[in-house]
Amino acid sequence: MAGGREYRIAVLAGDGIGPEVTAAARTVLDAVAARHDRQFAYEEAPIGGAAYDATGRPLPEATLDVCRRSDAILFGAIGGPKWDGVPVAQRPESGLLGLRRALGLFANLRPVRALPALAGSSPLKPEIAAGTDMIVVRELTGGIYFGEPRRRWTTDEGRQAVDTMPYGEREIGRIVRLACELARGRRGKVSSVDKANVLDTSRLWREVATEVAAEYPDVAMEHVLVDACAMYLISDPRRFDVIVTENLFGDILTDEAAVIAGSLGVVPSASLNGKAPERSDSPGVQFGLYEPIHGSAPDIAGQDRANPLGAILSAALLLRLSFGLEDEARTIERAVDAALAAGLRTRDIAATGVRTVGTRELGEAVAAQVAAL
Numbered sequence: 001m002a003g004g005r006e007y008r009i010a011v012l013a014g015d016g017i018g019p020e021v022t023a024a025a026r027t028v029l030d031a032v033a034a035r036h037d038r039q040f041a042y043e044e045a046p047i048g049g050a051a052y053d054a055t056g057r058p059l060p061e062a063t064l065d066v067c068r069r070s071d072a073i074l075f076g077a078i079g080g081p082k083w084d085g086v087p088v089a090q091r092p093e094s095g096l097l098g099l100r101r102a103l104g105l106f107a108n109l110r111p112v113r114a115l116p117a118l119a120g121s122s123p124l125k126p127e128i129a130a131g132t133d134m135i136v137v138r139e140l141t142g143g144i145y146f147g148e149p150r151r152r153w154t155t156d157e158g159r160q161a162v163d164t165m166p167y168g169e170r171e172i173g174r175i176v177r178l179a180c181e182l183a184r185g186r187r188g189k190v191s192s193v194d195k196a197n198v199l200d201t202s203r204l205w206r207e208v209a210t211e212v213a214a215e216y217p218d219v220a221m222e223h224v225l226v227d228a229c230a231m232y233l234i235s236d237p238r239r240f241d242v243i244v245t246e247n248l249f250g251d252i253l254t255d256e257a258a259v260i261a262g263s264l265g266v267v268p269s270a271s272l273n274g275k276a277p278e279r280s281d282s283p284g285v286q287f288g289l290y291e292p293i294h295g296s297a298p299d300i301a302g303q304d305r306a307n308p309l310g311a312i313l314s315a316a317l318l319l320r321l322s323f324g325l326e327d328e329a330r331t332i333e334r335a336v337d338a339a340l341a342a343g344l345r346t347r348d349i350a351a352t353g354v355r356t357v358g359t360r361e362l363g364e365a366v367a368a369q370v371a372a373l
Contacts, residue, residue, distance in 0.1 A: 006039045007323055010070035012063065015049040015092060016296025017306035017359075018076020024308030024363025025074060025315040028332060031367035032319070036328050043070065047099070048078030048092035048296075058095030064102055067289075071277040072322035074315060075291035080298035100141055104273040105289055106171070107178050108138040109317070110254045111268065112261055114237075117340035121262030121349040124234060129260050134240040135182060136257060138250025139175040140271055142167050143201075145247050167201045167246065172208040174274065179244035180216040186241050190221045193229045193245035193253070205246060226253070233257050254293060263348045264294040265307025268314035270321055277322060285324045290314040304358035307346040309336055312366055335369035 013019040045063040052058045079092040114132040122129045147164030183190045192209040194202035213221035226249045258264045271289040292310025320329035350356045
């Protein structure tokens with residue numbers, strides 16, 4: 001057997017452009033397997049709207065079973081207007097939320113790097129974005145997306161609604177510790193983002209974050225209000241190394257930070273549960289779900305126009321964080337840089353008048369760079 005063992009990857013392509021970008025990522029993974037003498041086995045399963053159409057559920061039990069017997073998950077995208085009329089509990093997005101809950105995926109890592117070849121694609125001035133290299137660590141299973149009660153009702157004064165944003169010491173402590181551990185391997189700085197001047201949950205967040213930071217004397221921690229953080233991301237993004245924050249704030253800030261890289265289409269992510277895959281033989285690896293941060297983009301689905309780089313770079317994170325294959329991960333990242341340096345662009349990152357390539361062609365070009373490096 002190639003490489004001594006078989007690495008099992010669950011592929012949840014989902015909806016919209018999800019199948020196209022995950023196919024491109026698989027093409028690149030296959031090139032990595034050939035170059036580095038590895039063996040990757042894929043098992044596909046439905047999720048989101050596609051799963052709802054097939055089974056009446058956005059997260060079938062069979063899909064969960066596939067994920068549980070895999071070493072990592074490669075995820076595409078879910079949702080679209082086709083399912084706007086579906087009851088909330090059966091909406092495609094609830095499939096991803098349920099997957100995070102069922103697998104304990106509490107930490108979402110979104111690395112944001114200013115790629116030199118895409119300096120002209122970012123709306124930020126090159127002198128502001130250049131040199132940016134950060135990771136945003138988002139707490140993923142608590143906060144307002146999961147809090148109860150949540151409901152709507154009608155009174156004599158009109159429609160009302162409420163959502164609840166709970167957080168506990170354990171949830172905060174584990175995500176801040178993960179951020180501090182990451183910072184130890186980087187530049188040694190953590191920016192904890194909250195709204196402690198208004199919210200009780202944020203005051204608890206800041207208190208626990210301060211206590212955890214005391215366990216890491218080699219890591220410098222600062223506290224930043226979320227509105228100030230939003231400003232710094234577009235005025236001075238190089239000031240950040242590792243950002244750690246709660247679920248809602250992290251969701252918003254990472255989409256904002258994507259403009260530094262030039263497009264949502266090039267930003268990868270990893271969602272981790274802090275536990276090694278059952279068959280792991282590499283210390284420090286964690287079971288995870290890996291996905292580009294963009295949505296399902298139903299308006300361009302099936303047109304070979306989607307940018308696959310976010311999915312391809314998510315595959316690099318998968319190799320690094322769940323399989324412990326650092327050389328293989330770096331091969332993908334170098335291949336992406338080489339393809340961009342050669343001038344290959346999808347529409348979302350192309351300057352006016354520049355020839356663009358499709359999803360499949362860019363994926364194949366990155367795979368060719370993997371073989372050539």
